[in-house]
Amino acid sequence: MEEIQYYKTVYSKFWKNQTKKYGYGAYERNLVGLIANSLPERVFEVGVGTGWPIGAALREKGIQVDGCDIAESSVALAQKELDNPEGIWAGDVTDYTGELEAYDVVYCVRVSWYIPDFYRTVRQMASMTKPGGIIVFDVMDKYSPHCLRMQKEEMKEKYFRFLGIDVEENFGQHFINLWQMKRFLKKNGLRYECWNEREITGNGDRKHTPKVVFCCRKER
Numbered sequence: 001m002e003e004i005q006y007y008k009t010v011y012s013k014f015w016k017n018q019t020k021k022y023g024y025g026a027y028e029r030n031l032v033g034l035i036a037n038s039l040p041e042r043v044f045e046v047g048v049g050t051g052w053p054i055g056a057a058l059r060e061k062g063i064q065v066d067g068c069d070i071a072e073s074s075v076a077l078a079q080k081e082l083d084n085p086e087g088i089w090a091g092d093v094t095d096y097t098g099e100l101e102a103y104d105v106v107y108c109v110r111v112s113w114y115i116p117d118f119y120r121t122v123r124q125m126a127s128m129t130k131p132g133g134i135i136v137f138d139v140m141d142k143y144s145p146h147c148l149r150m151q152k153e154e155m156k157e158k159y160f161r162f163l164g165i166d167v168e169e170n171f172g173q174h175f176i177n178l179w180q181m182k183r184f185l186k187k188n189g190l191r192y193e194c195w196n197e198r199e200i201t202g203n204g205d206r207k208h209t210p211k212v213v214f215c216c217r218k219e220r
């Protein structure tokens with residue numbers, strides 16, 4: 001099965017059941033706070049999932065939440081959750097054909113590691129953001145203990161396949177070299193601040209906290 005097809009079908013079923021289990025904890029609350037503090041009227045969520053909890057928390061604050069997701073079944077749930085059948089659509093954000101510089105905030109949370117070329121996604125997000133607006137996303141640090149362990153597992157699976165040993169289909173995730181991302185943002189004129197998951201949640205477990213949140217401002 002192709003990677004994109006996997007996320008559209010198998011993964012969307014998995015995520016629908018996981019979303020409540022992951023809940024609305026310190027990480028999600030802080031992201032909602034970061035977005036809401038910029039007092040946006042209209043935001044766009046890349047990879048909106050079921051629309052809960054992040055989109056729903058913003059919607060509750062009276063913010064219009066548009067978005068997209070590659071999984072049609074998730075889009076249907078998000079349209080209902082966020083009461084927005086028009087503004088939430090199925091597809092990759094690079095398929096966006098709407099007005100440029102239309103949103104106060106464009107954000108992408110807990111999705112970047114499923115996207116093979118996330119730099120392209122960030123460029124697209126920036127083009128949809130109003131001058132003076134913000135772009136928020138999280139990535140997994142390629143050199144964090146968690147990601148190094150995952151990469152080792154992936155190499156092992158590749159080797160087993162090479163030997164003809166049957167291993168369960170598992171698509172590798174796409175981790176980000178933080179130094180490269182920072183250089184990319186500077187080159188594209190995006191001023192940023194970033195925080196490690198541990199700083200955000202207060203969870204000091206270095207082995208299981210690979211996420212880094214970026215908040216970038218688009219120049220006026």
Ligand SMILES: C[S@@+](CC[C@H](N)C(=O)[O-])C[C@H]1O[C@@H](n2cnc3c(N)ncnc32)[C@H](O)[C@@H]1O
Nearest residue numbers: 007047048049052069070071092109110111114
């Ligand atoms: C872990 S869920 C996160 C959902 C939501 N952002 C949240 O934080 O609750 C990842 C979502 O990304 C979606 N996804 C994966 N690749 C995508 C892509 N290229 N464009 C848009 N959505 C994508 C999946 O279908 C899934 O709904």
